[in-house]
Amino acid sequence: MQAGKRYLKGSTLKTEMKAVLFHPEAEEEMIASAVFYETRSNGLGHKFLNEIARSLDLISSSPKTWPVFSDDIRRFLLQRFPFGLLYEIHDDYIYIIAVMHLHREPFYWKSRLK
DSSP states (O other): OOTTEEEOTTOOOEEEOOEEEEOHHHHHHHHHHHHHHHHHSTTHHHHHHHHHHHHHHHHHHSGGGSOEEETTEEEEEOSSSSEEEEEEEOSSEEEEEEEEETTSOTTGGGGGOO
């Protein structure tokens, strides 16, 4: 099996996973949130990052699954934490625009769009 591809056993369906890139401020949000959770409870920051990683795997393997939130920006809601990953789909990659806390001003990230 080639790296970066997913195969379903017994099926001809193949999905190539896209690379994931972060807007610098989105990466800062992710790190700051992980640090915040870690200071609240030992290991919780790691759980937050693990959920982000799982979410990115899902997004990169099937990016059109999650709904459009605004314009062409899609939103993936995390299961355990009150965050959404806002992203754009490009030909060769997924661009994470924000790691958005759901109780924060909803469109603060708009200035990050190109």
